[in-house]
Amino acid sequence: MSFLTLEGIEAFYGPSQALFGVDLQLNEGEVCALMGRNGMGKSSTIKVICRLLRHSAGQVQFDGKDMAALPPHKAAQAGLGLVPEGRRCFPNLTVQENLIAAARPGPWDVSAVTRLFPRLAERRDQSAASLSGGEQQMLSLGRALMTNPRLLLLDEATEGLAPVVRQEIWAAIRQLKAETGMAILLVDKSLAELRQVADHAVILERGSNVWSGAMTALTAEVADRYLGV
Structure with a gap:
């Protein structure tokens, strides 16, 4: 099956x-x-x-x-880990807060996500609303990975x-x-x-x-x- x-x-x-x-x-x-x-x-x-x-x-x-x-x-x-159409980050939360909002135990943690997307490490304390569209998409993908799907x-x-x-x-x-x-x-x-x-x-x-x-x-x-x- x-x-x-x-x-x-x-x-x-x-x-x-x-x-x-x-x-x-x-x-x-x-x-x-x-x-x-x-x-x-x-x-x-x-x-x-x-x-x-x-x-x-x-x-x-x-x-x-x-x-x-x-x-x-x-x-x-x-x-199941979803990266939805339109990104849908939490605009008033920081990058770090977005990543940990739905985190579940597993190999994908903040360190692993920021190794995949170094730009998120640079923006860690910025609000999601302040990111470019591309950075928001990286954040949306990183947030899905943090659920360890x-x-x-x-x-x-x-x-x-x-x-x-x-x-x-x-x-x-x-x-x-x-x-x-x-x-x-x-x-x-x-x-x-x-x-x-x-x-x-x-x-x-x-x-x-x-x-x-x-x-x-x-x-x-x-x-x-x-x-x-």
Whole structure:
């Protein structure tokens, strides 16, 4: 059985259906790219996994456990670490306070996070509101790591960032894959960067699976059809 399994997931926002039978599998130590154009159900799928959106049909299993009945904080305690779209740092707290706010015991502590992102060590006593967008994204990723997750979920972690900062974030993701063996589910639009780090991909269109397979099998034709503008 896969580490994370979604089978036939359907989900709604009020009367509007967002997901139509989404399937996804991720094994321990793997990186999966969840892809698709804007509004195709990627963030909704992440929300279902983290229990921020309840599914109306299908099954979500994490490490062999049914996640359906869990509230979001219990899903986090089970080992899910979310880097949400839009960063959502606590603006009035310092970098240090943001990092320790949801910390759980494990190898990822403040020292480990600031080794991964030295800029956070330099800004440790500054409020999150005073950071640049790129620094806030580093903080959001660091805060998720401080929960010592077994599965890290990144929802558009490089969206809207300057190219040099994007490269720092991607370098950190590659380091996490190489050195930690952590399972990672990535939502991002940068196909070139995803090809460097992802083992396999799932592409959604209008809330449904339209392609899945090894990243090496994702052809330019398929990418153009489902990901192109």
